[in-house]
Amino acid sequence: MSIKQVSIFIENAAGRLAETTKFLADNRINLRALSIADSQDFGIVRIICENPEEAEQRLKEADFVTTITDVFAVELQDEAGSLSKVLFILAAAGVSVEYTYAFLSTKKEGSAYMIFRVNDNDAAIQALKDKGIAITSQKDIF
Numbered sequence: 001m002s003i004k005q006v007s008i009f010i011e012n013a014a015g016r017l018a019e020t021t022k023f024l025a026d027n028r029i030n031l032r033a034l035s036i037a038d039s040q041d042f043g044i045v046r047i048i049c050e051n052p053e054e055a056e057q058r059l060k061e062a063d064f065v066t067t068i069t070d071v072f073a074v075e076l077q078d079e080a081g082s083l084s085k086v087l088f089i090l091a092a093a094g095v096s097v098e099y100t101y102a103f104l105s106t107k108k109e110g111s112a113y114m115i116f117r118v119n120d121n122d123a124a125i126q127a128l129k130d131k132g133i134a135i136t137s138q139k140d141i142f
Contacts, residue, residue: 002070002121003138004052008045009065012038020045023062029055032141033115035101046101048073048115050142071117072125073136078104078112086114086133093127095120113141 010016017036024031024047033048049055052068059066076082083102090097096119104112113136118124125135 001125001135001137002072003048003115003136003141005069005071005115005117006047006049006052006055006059007067007069008047008059010043010045012041012043017043017045020064023059023064024049024055027055027058029058033101033103033113035099035115037099048103048138048141050138052138069117070121071115072121073113073115073141074128074133075136075140076112076114078110082112083114086128089127089131089133090116090118090124093123095124095127 008020010020021031029047029049029051031047031049035046037044037046046069047055056066056068074086076086087097098117098119100114100116102112102114116124128135
């Protein structure tokens with residue numbers, strides 16, 4: 001069960017992130033999670049939003065360079081060791097984590113979500129399910 005993540009490539013310059021988030025707000029694209037990776041010249045803004053295809057379309061119409069990537073999410077108890085448990089399950093399954101980021105749940109107190117980009121979503125999801133870790137859908141996040 002994957003989640004669609006929108007990646008937006010932006011120039012690493014003062015005000016560019018502000019302009020990008022204003023564009024998203026002006027187009028009523030509500031962000032549930034956001035992660036930024038940067039280099040000297042550009043950044044990648046990764047977002048989880050309710051309607052990623054619509055967000056991508058609007059961004060492209062405004063000449064933003066974007067892609068949609070399949071990632072997955074797990075809901076974790078907001079306590080020490082929850083992430084480590086998931087990472088050891090993935091490692092035992094031979095799954096490499098490319099990146100991950102977290103956001104707190106607005107639905108359940110004491111829960112957090114982790115977004116994962118891995119080398120093999122299917123293997124990761126199966127390994128986690130086999131160990132009783134529930135995979136969260138895009139709909140569940142909203």
